[in-house]
Amino acid sequence: MRPIRPGDRGPAVTEIRRVLAGLDLLVPSAPDSDEFDAHTERAVRAFQQSRGLSVDGRVGTETWRALDAARWRLGARTLYHSVPEPLTGEDIRSLQERLLEMGYDVGRADAIYGVRTARALAQFQREVGLIPDGTCGPHTLNSLRRLGRKVVGGRPQWLRESDAIRQSGPTLVGRTVVIDPGHGGSDPGMTVPEGDLCWTEADLVHDLASRLEGRLAAAGVRVQLTRGPAQRDHLPDVDRADLANSLGADVFISLHFDGHANPAAEGVATYHYGTDNGVTSATGERLAGLVQREIVARTGLRDCRSHAKAWDLLRLTRMPAVRVEVGYLTSPTDRARLVDPRFRDRVVEAIVAAVQRMYYPIERDVPTGSIDVSQLRAVVAAGTVVD
Ligand SMILES: [Zn+2]
Incomplete structure (x- = not known):
């Protein structure tokens, strides 16, 4: 595709601005504007920087794909390990970051639901007594959120560790x-x-x-x-x-x-x-x-x-x-x-x-x-x- 660049207008620009605003990278002065203005360019650059993309302030194929993935919020869909085309998205990155924080080995938080993420999730599920199927649906998400509020000590296993030692x-x-x-x-x-x-x-x-x-x-x-x-x-x-x-x-x-x-x-x-x-x-x-x-x-x-x-x-x-x-x-x-x-x-x-x-x-x-x-x-x- 031809990169969408500063100065362009149209529905694609409106969409880009909406995703950037959703990520708090753009303060929408005119929410429905279809103009790729200087603010939009700055936001695109910040987005590219944060995603490790080449920073040129334009939306080419790669940046478009990353913006598309950024639309997903954790909980909006069920996450699972799909082959050969794995799920990607910002919701997966949030899940990976949460699991990493709790000490589970997902590798890098790369926003791709690969086999390592599925395995780490299954381990979490096993430790909290859920069916360890590596699929992140509403039950698993509830457990993650509940622990997120209550547990500062990391993995449920660590809390059991303290008890066992005592x-x-x-x-x-x-x-x-x-x-x-x-x-x-x-x-x-x-x-x-x-x-x-x-x-x-x-x-x-x-x-x-x-x-x-x-x-x-x-x-x-x-x-x-x-x-x-x-x-x-x-x-x-x-x-x-x-x-x-x-x-x-x-x-x-x-x-x-x-x-x-x-x-x-x-x-x-x-x-x-x-x-x-x-x-x-x-x-x-x-x-x-x-x-x-x-x-x-x-x-x-x-x-x-x-x-x-x-x-x-x-x-x-x-x-x-x-x-x-x-x-x-x-x-x-x-x-x-x-x-x-x-x-x-x-x-x-x-x-x-x-x-x-x-x-x-x-x-x-x-x-x-x-x-x-x-x-x-x-x-x-x-x-x-x-x-
Ligand atoms: Zn050393």
Whole structure:
């Protein structure tokens, strides 16, 4: 088709202006105007920008198709996975964004109802007790809307998680913890030469993970690492999350060191799942806060606080999951400590104390830095004699 451009008049222009006004991109001074004026052009450009189209202020085939898809509002029709020609539209984008916010894996919110979206919706349906057919009709939409108002904690599964943790008691014995040393194999992570040495993040975090494994195992925890010391191929985050899910892990801890061009950047930060809109995994957030506070209290690393991130690793894991950036390998101050095995042991004690505190009921929680991790071992050792 010949692009509709500034200066054009006609019913097609009226239609374009109507869709743009519906998207709040155009304030309709004259609602029924059929003139492609400067305001319309500006709105078309904004629309193109927001949809990742080439921004030329004209409505060609591609922009027309995107405008057409933009007409649909969630709830106006039933959504399902149709082959070979999938449904597309703004309503699908809204649905995908809602599912993403709640932690379901729809991939990118691309406004196309593909197999991944159908699968994510089916998972949501299963978790709220609906028939998991991957079709978004009025019942499913009602559940989505009801949860949308009530649930700030993200997926229904996360709310059940908090309950399960509260009811499972304080013991660590028999729990499964997956420890994920970041990077590995062909991906060394952060590398910092120093004299004849070259420190690599992958090696150091693997050592840290092994120490943590030892401590947790001594407390009766089943521990699994996501990779060996020299795993040949780099394991993508999606596979690391899959591994933890398939083991039915209770806790997932990913270990990294940070790095920055500025050597003055230093400190520890902990991340849990969450989005910009304030949707967050409540249990992940609690674990991140505990890990962060215990490490700061026990090591004196600068407190760069805990933060919400929508990274695959945190989004796809179905248990409280955190990623800890334990100091900057590029900071001479942090590095001197991180390369010291005794310092790494203190980090490990802090993480064990945090995991233990997560299982204490909030009203019985103890002050940061007060758990004696070696004591924990003694108590458990006494308990395991029964076996
Ligand atoms: Zn890293």
